Amino acid sequence: MTTADPNDYHRFLENIPFSTFNEMQLRFFRKAASCDGLMLLAPTGTGKTFAYLLPLVQQLQKMDTADRALVVVPSRELALQIEQVFKSLRTGISSCTCYGGHDMKMETNRLKENPGLVLGTPGRLSDHVLNGNLKPGDFSLIVLDEFDKSLQLGFHAQLNALFEQLNRDCRFFLTSATPLTSLPDLLPHREWETLDFLTDTASPGLDLKLVRTSSVEKATTLFSLLTFLSPDSTLVFCNHRDAVNRISQLLTENNFEHALLHGGMEQIEREKNLIRFRNTSRLVLIATDLASRGLDIPEIKQVVHYQLPASEQAYIHRNGRTARMNASGTGYLVLAHDEQLPEYLNRDLPEYDIPKNFSLPEPSSMECLYISGGKKDKISKGDVLGFLTKTGGLTGHEIGLISILETATYVAVPRQKVSALLKKTTEKKLKRIKVKLAVAN
Template sequence: MNTPSNPNFESFLDKLPFDTFNAMQLDFMEKSLGNKPLMLLAPTGSGKTLAYLIPLARHLQEHYPHSRGLIIVPSRELALQIEQVFKSLKTGLNACTCYGGHAFKTEANRLKENPALVIGTPGRLSEHVQIGNLAIPDLKIVVLDEFDKSLQFGFHEQLKVIFGALDGKQKYQLTSATKLESLPDFLPFSECETLDYLKENAGSKLDLKLVRTSSVEKVETLMRLLAGFEQESSLVFCNHREAVNRISTLLTAYHFPHGILHGGMEQIDREKNLFQFRSGTQKLLIATDLASRGLDIPEIKHVVHYQLPPQKNAFIHRNGRTARMFATGQSYLILAHDESLPDYLEKELPEHQVPDAFKVPETSSLACLYISAGKKDKISKGDVVGFFTKKGGLDGSDIGLISILDSATYVAIPKDKVQELLKLTSKEKLKKIKVKVALAN
């Protein structure tokens, strides 16, 4: 299949870190030119976001302000991630992101400007719809990304409010990493064209192993298992935030480097911890299923299920963080003697023995720096690189991942460069702004 030539989606490749689109993306882009409701089923990590975002961006470039787009996502992290991808396409168009924990008044003011693209979570978007902040008539394309997850999170009523305000004449596109048995009745259509690429994940090589332990020693067993991974990127899943915090307390007592992620955390802490994991400043993340889908997390070598989810789909999505797109990966199930395997798993799994002795791994060679300025201050990644190279004494190659948030920026740099940089930048200004630069705590 050739890249669609009308419109020319291929021109976006100059702004992306690869030379060609994959077969799934090309297929979806071609089908997106029609007006029928379209469902894309594809595994985690296959590139669904770009598959729908590039045709949407091209449409907005050609038809804004008479046509605008709406993307509905299940989590604030995914909303922010999509916003960053959209910005990387350099369309020259504005996007407004709406989610719980973000300033409602700021969102309302941005929506009054009728941005080309609105990205948001069902709860916050439904609030804006009810108040009348979201201009409905110009919304011509509606994307429901990770749609089944929004339903699983219980956003049925909020989605009903949003769709109740639409006139049903929009072009609809849905994405999911699992098949839906049926479509909810609030959608203005009962059938849609489906592109099923879930079978493409059949070639991945996921090695599942069982780790047995007693209930009393379960957390200690987990720590010994994790120590054996050394510096390899690892993700531990729990069903509840209380378990995440309990594990974190033990790891902290042993000075075991790690980060955590769950829905009870402040948004700024969630974003910081995700950045540290993405950038490699933390190699271990303990998380709830918030980290199982839709987030831009790099290839992970080990996935550990400290608690098994009750549903098979959740288990599949967790494992989808590793062994992605025909890669190899390790997945471990830690099972106490008084726990049993769920029906969706085979009863005979190879067992992995965890040694009694272990050594706490070294911390990462990278450090995460905090800068007290962000999007609201018109800070760009180029500004940060210039500040650290011209004022902080770094080479460009020293600067790793950069994440710019509303009021803060995080940057990964080599740990041995931190003290000198902090000294050199202590009284310097970034874009004429007096900023604080410090190690992220």
């Protein structure tokens, strides 16, 4: 193998959300073509997905190869995110995404077509292996993304089911946002080339502030803080889903629009809430640590720790949602007087007093619309854009993020134009099928 020239990847820049590659990505590109086992250790939010996807695409697009790639990720949300990133590259390479809660038969039929890229969660991928739908030996490149998280979640048996049948000549890319002192025996490689970018434990652009309150007033203090911070995008972290639900109820009772995310929610509800936050129709997301790893949520201005995690690594991952890619951001720690800072924060932090004069913020200027058609109907983002401009009367720059799921599509549009848009599109056809539009509930 020859070492790749980073200039080979410049052709992808027109389809990705930044104008140049960072040092971590450039160093990964240089090593990718010459290593059979390459491990990338880098903080959340530094662009690891693009670092491994571009060499993967480069390999699959070679004229003299029939190579296929398998990407294994710990969560459904991350699988769906990588699928969107991969499709945004417009490579022409076929793909199949496999995860729990998705139509098993649809995945099975797609796998029969031998797509160039298969990505999914350990549980669903191992199910396909056991059912004979997926043959790990057919893949020449394996990517283990957020591998530490897969181990933490206890996917050893499922991963072993995949690795038992691997082609021993296959190449491995492995990524992690935490140090890996040892690797499990289930991995076929014993020697790894490692690129370690975990030397800095804090985001250089992150400004930390401490908000003191009483235990009784902690929730209302958070409400006051969020009211003052709005309309900037804010991610609030709790340790438990019960706390997420309690805060969500308080915000709902005070007519404060927000989204929420935790593992006890149905998958479609998790997806919809993430979509609302990504497309800025909701500017506040209340979440457990499910939102701290791997999810592509750009432009977050503030992270609020309503409850601090037990481990320093979890704390670092949370803060990695803001001050990403050398940007700046602010982290707020809401601490009751009877609570102690954990040992990993055993240092003086400036205290922040919430201003007294604030009022309930206006909702986001964008609203999220539901369209009753999706991937099953072969609807594309171009189809949605054309429908909303030609039939709905919007201009292209008024239309925000378009998210196409299997049976539904969600799109952000100006809130003030929703009523007129719904009237214009009633009983109209999108790509020859009659669709229903409504405000996403």
